[in-house]
Amino acid sequence: MILLLAGAGFLWYATRLILVVMPSDGTAPVVFSVNEGDEWVYHYKHSVQQTPCYEYFRINGPHNMTMTHTIYESYGVGLPYSLMDGAFKPLKKEGKFEMIMNRPYEKISFRAANEARPSITYGNRTIDLVDQFGQGTRVDVLSMKRYTFWFMES
DSSP states (O other): OHHHHHHHHHHHHHTOEEEEEEETTSOOOEEEEOOTTOEEEEEEEOTTTOSEEEEEEEEEETTEEEEEEEEESOOSTTSOOSTTTOEEEEETTTTEEEEEEEEEESEEEEEOOTTTOOEEEETTEEEEHHHHHOTTOEEEEEEEEHHHHHHHHO
């Protein structure tokens, strides 16, 4: 009976959904335990506008995420502006803009750069990509089952 319970517990743990922040240089990744429907945020300083940008992603399942919206302060080069990008909504009280989107992703890649100071926030935990992985490191963000991650690590 104890073995059956231990096996069931292990199976449950192995099939839980995780969000993996995987650096390209082989250093240790950051792993968050997540649930379907949870949201995480990518924050950075825009290289041209020099203003903060926030991109929001929903976790739908393994290798399935959706950028749901982005919030930014300035309106210009490199920022969404077309209705083809989504529904545009000025946030008058905050002096910002919001673009409601529905962009699907299997994997999202970022580059850690001192100028942009990119970070990823899930729940109450924020990871500064430059501090964690170093200047210039490519970082991939993936959602997957925990057992899939174990096979990647071996």
